[in-house]
Amino acid sequence: MSRLILLVIVVGLISGCEKKVKPLPIFGQREVVNGDTVYHHIAKYQFVDQDSAIITNDTFKDQIYVADFFFTSCRTICPIMKTQMLRVYESTAELPDVKLLSHTIDPEYDTVALLHDFARKLGVSSDRWHFVTGAKDSIYKIAQTSYFATAMEDKSEPDGFIHSGAFLLIDKQQRLRGKYDGTKEEDVNRLLVDIKRLRKEYE
Amino acid sequence: MSIVYWLTSSGLEKNMNRFLLLLFLLAIASCSPGNSSGDSVKYQQYFVQGEQLYNTHCSNCHQKSGKGLGLLYPPLDESDYMTNNLSSVICLIKYGKSGELIVNGKQYNQVMPGVPILTDLEIAEIATYIYNSWTHDEGLIEVAEVTKVLQQCEGED
Numbered sequence: 573m574s575r576l577i578l579l580v581i582v583v584g585l586i587s588g589c590e591k592k593v594k595p596l597p598i599f600g601q602r603e604v605v606n607g608d609t610v611y612h613h614i615a616k617y618q619f620v621d622q623d624s625a626i627i628t629n630d631t632f633k634d635q636i637y638v639a640d641f642f643f644t645s646c647r648t649i650c651p652i653m654k655t656q657m658l659r660v661y662e663s664t665a666e667l668p669d670v671k672l673l674s675h676t677i678d679p680e681y682d683t684v685a686l687l688h689d690f691a692r693k694l695g696v697s698s699d700r701w702h703f704v705t706g707a708k709d710s711i712y713k714i715a716q717t718s719y720f721a722t723a724m725e726d727k728s729e730p731d732g733f734i735h736s737g738a739f740l741l742i743d744k745q746q747r748l749r750g751k752y753d754g755t756k757e758e759d760v761n762r763l764l765v766d767i768k769r770l771r772k773e774y775e
Numbered sequence: 776m777s778i779v780y781w782l783t784s785s786g787l788e789k790n791m792n793r794f795l796l797l798l799f800l801l802a803i804a805s806c807s808p809g810n811s812s813g814d815s816v817k818y819q820q821y822f823v824q825g826e827q828l829y830n831t832h833c834s835n836c837h838q839k840s841g842k843g844l845g846l847l848y849p850p851l852d853e854s855d856y857m858t859n860n861l862s863s864v865i866c867l868i869k870y871g872k873s874g875e876l877i878v879n880g881k882q883y884n885q886v887m888p889g890v891p892i893l894t895d896l897e898i899a900e901i902a903t904y905i906y907n908s909w910t911h912d913e914g915l916i917e918v919a920e921v922t923k924v925l926q927q928c929e930g931e932d
Contacts, residue, residue, distance in 0.1 A: 647888055651836040655844050693846035693885075 596741075596770055599720065599748040613746040614718045619675070619704035619711070622687040627673070627704050629746060636770055637671040638763065639740045640754055641715050641723045643678035644690045648730065649737045653754040657739070658694065661701055663764055669744075669774075670767060672701040675715065677723045677735055679705040719748065739763055743770055818903065818915045825904025828897055832890050833905075841909045847885055849878040852909035861906075861913075865921055866928035868898050895922045 600612025619627045638660055642650040657672060664670040676682035682690075687703040705711075715723035715735075722736040741750035741763060750766045753759040830839065837843050841852035851857060856878040857864055863872075871889030875882060893901070899921045906913040 645886070648835065651844060651848060654847075655838060658844070690847070695845045 595773065596743075596749045596766055599751070611745075611747050614742060614748070615714060617706075617710065617714050617718075619706035620684055621698060621702040621704050622684060622691045623698045624684050625698070625702075627702050631702070632671060632673070632742070632746070634744055635669050635671050636744060636767065637673050637742050638767075639673045639675065639719055639742060640738065641675050641677050641711075641719075641721055641735050643676045643731075643733065644682050644686060645678065646731050646733070649755050653737050653739075654694065656754050656757065656760045657701075658696070659760060660739070660763065660767075661696055664767060665700075667767070667771065669771070674701070674703045675711050675723075676703065676705050677708075677711060677715070677733055679708050679711060720751070741766055741770065744774060814915065821900045821903040821915060822907060824897075825900035825902070826908075828893075828901045829904050832893075833901070836887070841905070846881060846883060849876065849881075849883045851905055854878050857906070857911065861902075861916075862924045862927070864905075865898060865902055865924045868901060869893055869925060870928055895925060898925070 598611050602612065603610045614629065616629060617627075621627050638657070640653060640657060642653055644650075657674065661672055676687065682705050684705060687705060691698060691701065691703050712723050715721045719738075719740045721738045721740060722734060724734050725732065726734045737753055737755040739752045739754040739760065740748060741752070743749045749770055750763065752763040836848040837851050838848075841850060843850040849856070856876065867887060867889065869889050869891060871887050873884075873886040875884045877883070896918050899916050899918045902916040902921065905911065906916060
């Protein structure tokens with residue numbers, strides 16, 4: 573009898589171990605160049621943040637970051653997105669290699685000064701959460717082609733823009749590893765779990 | 776009489792249980808509408824409708840919890856501004872608000888867009904909801920009152 577129990581326990585342990593955590597997917601197209609797989613990654617960019625600091629790909633060197641697209645005067649989904657992004661900000665406070673990057677899709681209105689004021693009112697620090705503005709075309713292009721997020725102007729929309737409420741998870745090699753609905757608490761919970769999973773890859 | 780007997784008759788623990796049961800029954804009794812008059816039915820209807828309208832038009836910014844967001848969107852769950860300015864609140868629901876505004880000693884200065892399509896009844900429902908949720912307990916806010924206040928909103932803001 574006790575042997576049977578032992579057997580059950582052993583089998584249980586083995587099968588438990590086999591259920592390895594699956595790595596996060598890598599989004600986008602991949603090519604094989606000289607035998608190496610080259611993955612889709614975030615294209616080169618240069619924006620300016622709320623402290624007038626220049627933000628480029630290098631800003632996030634050896635960093636994991638979460639990106640989104642919003643604008644300060646948006647009254648529909650953005651306040652919810654910012655509430656959820658603040659949760660991400662707060663729950664990653666102890667993680668030195670996790671940063672946040674919010675792009676305005678209304679750069680004409682959202683000047684550096686306005687973004688500065690917005691970040692201050694949200695009560696967040698610019699060394700962990702960058703709010704960036706830049707050339708409108710570059711922002712729309714990088715949203716669509718690098719982050720696979722929707723962002724464009726549309727005067728017929730209530731806010732004047734079409735944009736997705738997506739949060740994008742980017743790894744240390746600038747690859748897109750996850751896409752979440754930033755207006756849904758449960759989906760953002762999933763993001764919080766995935767950030768931990770992604771960090772494990774670098775341990 | 777029998778309650779007194781109950782409470783004194785047996786061991787301490789048993790008494791405690793009975794006491795809790797008694798409290799529980801009292802709580803239930805006080806929760807159900809004290810009078811079945813039209814007012815409390817009306818209050819219930821306003822509150823329920825108001826909650827739905829709040830979730831459609833307001834919770835984006837102020838959140839379902841009424842907590843707001845940093846210094847961007849002021850809180851409603853606890854707000855001295857709400858307590859002291861019922862008329863202004865009725866007006867800002869319909870016409871919006873911009874400029875400086877102080878809530879619980881903190882300064883806010885963002886634009887709140889109004890919702891001009893709301894009817895007086897809907898505004899009374901939303902007001903009833905926010906004025907009886909979280910820490911507030913102001914009772915029913917009547918349509919007649921809302922209508923009267925709305926006639927005097929012009930020039931405010």
